[in-house]
Amino acid sequence: MLSKNAVPARVAIEGPLTVRTCHNYTCDLVSRIGAAKAFVLDISGCSDVDVAGVQLVESARRFAERSGVRLELAAGAEGRWVEVLERGGFVTAARPLDRAFWLHERGEP
Template sequence: MALLFIEGDLTIRRVQEMKDVLLARLAQSQALEVDLAGVTDIDTAGVQLLLMARRAAQASGKDLRLSAYSPAVAALFGLLRIR
């Protein structure tokens, strides 16, 4: 399983950059774990990016796991009832 660490903001300002990174890493492996422990801020654009990556993985028969939620990620995921 490949591992991708995301650090810093995962907001609308970085979504396009991170989309390219996520999709490239997903294309390179059958399974990808995305470590979110270093995410300092996340907005709905960041959540949409992660959900899009999950759908892309499912569509291609790959495994995408989100792990190690930072406090910012855990708070927003809790508010939106996302796991």
């Protein structure tokens, strides 16, 4: 479930983020992003993820962008996240901006 951390504009997702659980997070993410100017999403506590979880985070990212809110991941995706991102084509042919968001890669100066 979503849990508040000490910083108000930071949310951690813990447990699985899959097609069976994404609905548990959608409304909460939208309302918290809508109330923030900057938002940090911590996905490191996800015990499992599938393409629905990636799509939820990507949708939250786009919603934040349209709302004028800066959304970033607390840390770059690792492990199962990277597997799903690669399999889904989210990072293999991605723009540098997308790779920076998901993997915290920095482009060449």
